[in-house]
Amino acid sequence: MLDNLMGIEKQNKNIKATLRDVARVAGVSSTTVSRVLNDKPNVSDAIKDKVQSAIENLGYSPSPTARALNTGRTYTVGALVPTLDNAIFARFLDALEKRLTFHNLNLVISTTDEDPKTEVQNAIDLLNMGAEALIVSGEIRHPDFDQLISRNRIPVIITSYFTSNSPYPSIGYNNAQISKIALNHLFDRGHNSIAVIHGPTKHNDRTRERLKGIQEDKRFSSITYHEADISIGSGCAAARLIIRQKGRPSAIFCLSDVLALGVMFELSRKSISIPDEIAIMGFDNLSWSAHTNPPLSTIELSVASMGIKVADELNQRLNKNKPIQSQALEGQLIIRHST
Amino acid sequence: MLDNLMGIEKQNKNIKATLRDVARVAGVSSTTVSRVLNDKPNVSDAIKDKVQSAIENLGYSPSPTARALNTGRTYTVGALVPTLDNAIFARFLDALEKRLTFHNLNLVISTTDEDPKTEVQNAIDLLNMGAEALIVSGEIRHPDFDQLISRNRIPVIITSYFTSNSPYPSIGYNNAQISKIALNHLFDRGHNSIAVIHGPTKHNDRTRERLKGIQEDKRFSSITYHEADISIGSGCAAARLIIRQKGRPSAIFCLSDVLALGVMFELSRKSISIPDEIAIMGFDNLSWSAHTNPPLSTIELSVASMGIKVADELNQRLNKNKPIQSQALEGQLIIRHST
DNA sequence: CTGAAAGCGCTTACAG
């Protein structure tokens, strides 16, 4: 009765009940309460009931941090991505999160704005909150990052970018290879002089690799390069420049569908017909790309399946202690009517 | 010397050093090490140096979970959102995450697919991993959710939706009010018969409220309603239906810019001119909406500033123990050339 | 300026 009062008193004082409180009220040991809580065998039904109702009465819920300290697990994975405000990363993270949840893992997201220093800083925060593994984008790292990882001995996995030159496993694309697929298509369609519009290369090895793939192709008589922020407006602006240049190219290869959409808007405004006067090739296969006028030829990067693969490997590593397997993912050419 | 060996031994065995190891190697007490670790005053420089180098030698980094158990803080906030794969939520979360990081708070994201049961389940996971507060979208909750919250006594904040009828504070929009702004604009432009294309209403009170606002407006001679998934393709399909209906409306109000884009693509294919034959009004002001042909009239919901406000209130609540203030956010009419 | 001791709220051998 006195014990019971203790429980109620705590409740009134707005202090959370502990496992010990439950044990007292139920008249059993902490060990037994713990067993009930974790569905362990060897508890009689009678005692189980007593414990359950004590839990009910006290409105008890176990402390996650105490549990984590004992089990050594937080079931948390940290992802360092450049931004959330981008359809491709959002789609990747959406799939990743769902699959991690399926594996009983939580996802903490941290954005880096493609800045290695911010990435290290946020990595520290993620580790300080108990992340059991880290997901990063691309291969470029701040030196402090590697030191942080070796100190904390935590699994790291590179995404969006496939490489075998990194100390960390990677699940992603061979970006150079993939832009060659697009180039082959343009070449087959008879294009000889093309313009390339790409996003910022600073700290962005995915974009650099795509460009490298293009530069290695020597079949074209002329290729001009135009860097632009990944936005519709910048795509429009780049298009304006390109159609004014002498020796106007017969095709524009945009290293992002967002850029391609801007180009299409701009050409439509100038009444330049696609693909007759200028062909347009995108990269990403965003959801609207099939519906533009004309529908956009592009490259599908199955980032959703990348998310699933990453989650599955993390599950293997964290929950079954198997090493992470690197995986090179394929890009797929999607031919529609803009080329 | 023996102590020193212990440290190195652990390192070789790949076991993480603990604070006690550092204390042993440095020849000081745990208390002192803790003081150094947390930049507390009253430690002589000589000892500070000894401790620092012991930390270096052992590659020590403190256990986040042990810290959390002692301080009672995890510095983690959980967000339950319908999906990440949607420009509006992604933009909101991007701003939210950056601002939370600024306040030294981590963001765990969990997607619910607009399903209250999934939401409860994921809320449990978030609490089990130590979330100190929860962010939810809209007012609709599963009953178990409220029970979970009262049990765990954790702050909850409703976003995207402003309400004063909830037990939880809210920072969001009065969606009914905002669709009236759009309607006023269409009415002023002389439209009398309009079609409304909206997303699924199931479990989605934001959409329902927007529709309620429209239904309360009695000035129009005819309003037809068309439910569609939030996708370009569905926007196209809805547009096909609408232009075929007898008594074709003079304006289409899309409760999402994504839908509006689909409609515009479809009308462009059918050579129906915007806004002369049919005016189009959107909702969201996505990044490309200023660049469509013609540029899309729409409503700006400043979800980025919503993210900042939510983070700021959470900071006040969690770090300064002040109650969360509900806030009604304004939508802003953006008139371009599609109306 | 420094340390011994208790404690945060659980889990887990171990013993019966």
Place this chain on the structure above:
DNA sequence: CTGAAAGCGCTTACAG
């Protein structure tokens, strides 16, 4: 089937 005790790795009064 049940419990006493130790321990996870820190922090925090308290005492000196």
